[in-house]
Amino acid sequence: MARRTTEDVARSRAAAVEAAIDLASIEGLEGITIGRLATELSMSKSGLIGRFGDKQALQQAVLAAAVERFTDAVWRPAASADPGLPRLEAIVDAWIDHLRADVFPGGCFVTTASVEYDARPGPLHDDVATVVRRWLAVLEAEARTARDAGDLPADRDPADVALELHALASGGSVAGRLIDDPAALDRTRRAMRRAIGRPTTGG
Amino acid sequence: MARRTTEDVARSRAAAVEAAIDLASIEGLEGITIGRLATELSMSKSGLIGRFGDKQALQQAVLAAAVERFTDAVWRPAASADPGLPRLEAIVDAWIDHLRADVFPGGCFVTTASVEYDARPGPLHDDVATVVRRWLAVLEAEARTARDAGDLPADRDPADVALELHALASGGSVAGRLIDDPAALDRTRRAMRRAIGRPTTGG
């Protein structure tokens, strides 16, 4: 019985974080309130915050869990593809798929967090920045591999490719969601494929 | 003297809106607080809110004024360029310039507002969506002109170009600001130029 209880506790904490992810993907990480989250989880404010210490620790836990969710949805399916261009293409597909599937009910969580903290200092800013830097580094490494293999133009900067993909995915999904345009993700996908295509392959 | 006073009032209202723009570009449109804004303007909460009616009306006024500021910085300088590709290139340059010049102290205001309201219904959502739709329509019209003039590939969808430019500018500037990478705007500019370049011109 000992095991069961421990698992229950862990699951309960995880459940709180998962609920908070969904809430924060809509309202923002700063839009989380202990009261609302506690109500949604049918528990007291003090009981909820007690697990994390304070609100900031909760936000950091939520961010970490959301990154995990993103990694599962985008990186993991693509990791089995060959390094370089094939993997980049797999990432693009998985990326668009995860946006279309509403893995985060309010749009990409990292994008929301990025905008929230891009001009506000603090631990949360640093955490989000670290996450984005790491993701850009992954994309850049794949782009470099692709270029070295001749799958991208030799004069193409891998860091350019990385930022371009990231900007398109986050900007495209936000705009599409905002103006409620179902074609936006298709356009975004085409643009991302263009970004990793050889110029001579055309649009 | 009558004129003077009326102008003072208008200027006072405008000053409130301008201060709110700067505040909201950092903290978000939802992060505006009557109390903080009033303190910053050295006036009472009731005196401030009295000019607008309620907070939502203030937010809408702030959004409208921010759009004006964006238009002044990006559209107006480019409007004198020839329609089509030249104007698109001028827009890209002005766009990047305005991001580099920190026209909005906390990053592009419309981007912040887009992310805030992309998953939240209400009048603010509708206002922001209208603004973005209008801007995308402008970009699309220029792209169509460019394509019809042979400055873009015939099989290139003008709406694709519009969304691509918009996504790159908003996504690129957010990421660059977040990870504090001074080269990000250069990369974004290259990507935007790539988006309106003929494939054969290369990277």
Added chain:
DNA sequence: AGATATACAGCACGATCGTTCGTATTGTAA
């Protein structure tokens, strides 16, 4: 000059914010 409208300060309101208590319950370890 007197009437009227407006702008704003001051104050209070109910609500909610994050946080901190004290306490009761529970599972784990000695």
Added chain:
DNA sequence: TTACAATACGAACGATCGTGCTGTATATCT
């Protein structure tokens, strides 16, 4: 059985939220 740590509750804290109401000073108009 006893001691301990974790969990969660209810209640309350001071602070701040947006928004009313009221009095007053000033500006505009007749």
